[in-house]
Amino acid sequence: MIFYGFLKPWLGDGLLVSAGEKWSRHRHLLTPAFHFDILKPYMKNFNKSVNIMHAKWQRLTTKGTACLDMLEHISLMTLDSLQNCVFSFDSNCQESPSEYIAAIQELSSLIVKRHHQPFLYLDFLYYCTADGRRFRKACDLVHNFTDAVIRERRRTLSSQNLDEFLKSKTKSKTLDFIDVLLLAKDEHGKELSDEDIRAEADTFMFGGHDTTASALSWILYNLARHPEYQERCRQEVQELLRGREPQEIEWDDLAQLPFLTMCIKESLRLHPPVTVISRCCTQDVVLPDGRVIPKGTDCVISIFGVHHNPEVWPDPEELHRTDFRHEGDEGGTGADSAALPRPAR
Known part of the structure; x- marks a missing residue:
């Protein structure tokens, strides 16, 4: 349970570290975020991010790069996708440096590093160290970014009525995670506070990019160890996309693989x-x-x-x-x- 405590300054009382009635209430309010109608449009974001990664790999191999760190590249791709899906923000982090993305990566590595240093488990000791100061600085940067998005989105909501806001989002198919959190109300009509929204958004940025990047990297590793399986996967995808333009996976395709x-x-x-x-x-x-x-x-x-x-x-x-x-x-x-x-x- 100590590890979860290290996450609290960054993630607040988000779903990963909260408990009891607060966890139950937030889990109920976040359920609409996983409705198929909201998830389906994200496919274009995933395709775009993956295409950018593939193009970068092609450039690197053309220049003679023979070895690529899969986890590094895939982590940037998942962070790129998540910023689009959570904030509707295009960071272009796969092609150029992003302070926000760099801060998330630093926070993740610092937490793992601290977990392996028991003598720094006490906060008053940890925050006296160089790592502790870097952790606070990265936390502030991430929180400031999320807070700015929430403030801007609240201003948009207050400047138009709810029906107009939903209509514009539906038309552009860009209802993102922040929108869902801002619109969420419990059975008593109570909304999530800005602090709660920040905690859940930061939680999904952390939990979503790291686990997905790890899973994808291991999948590529296991397929590389079994080229006969890799080839069959390739043939299955190629057959599905045969004659299609553009050749991109769509939501309904996922059940056909x-x-x-x-x-x-x-x-x-x-x-x-x-x-x-x-x-x-x-x-x-x-x-x-x-x-x-x-x-x-x-x-x-x-x-x-x-x-x-x-x-x-x-x-x-x-x-x-x-x-x-x-x-x-x-x-x-x-x-x-x-x-x-x-x-x-």
Whole structure:
């Protein structure tokens, strides 16, 4: 639980670190942000960011660059996408430096570094160090950026009525995460405060870019280790896009890529972006064998361990093949000759 405490000065009481009634209320208010009608238009942002990354790779390889740090490039791509989806802001961070993006990357690395230095767990010691001062400066920069966006968006809302605002957003298909947070109201008509909105926006910028970049990097790594799977994924995408102009993936295409979907899921099993989570028991938990985990106990759950349990996954370190597909998986129902293995029972 200590790690979450390191995030609080940056993320406030966002979903990642809040608890109890506040977490429940915010989770309910944020649900509309994940509605398909809001997520679908984001595909153009994802395509644009990926195309920029691909173009940069082509330039670098043409100039003779033989080795690329996938995580570095993909992290910039996910940050680029998120700034568009959260703030409707085009940072161009993949092509030129961005103070805001650099601050987020610095905050992420500083938190991980502090986690490995137990003698700096105490705040009064940490903020006396050079790293602590850098952390405060980066926090201020990120908060100032988010606050400025919120103020500007509130001014826009106050200058026109709600129907006009929604109509203009619907027409341009640019209802972003900040808009959803600004418009959110609970059953009593109470809105989120500016501080709450900043916390949730900063939380999604942190949690969204890092985990997604890690997952994508491992997926590319696993496909590179299995060129036969990589080729099949390529053929599946090329067949889907055959004769289409422009050749870009659309929302409805995502359900038509069963083999690629299975490879993504298996890579997430092998290399989950978040390997461990911790929770504090709010009440006594009775286990099946009768033992009790007392209220107030901090429990650490190893997602990596669950995903590599040999009693569930035979040869847990290997990228698996099988002919079984779950009924509710993406890509429709029915058998596929290269689907992922059915776990052992």
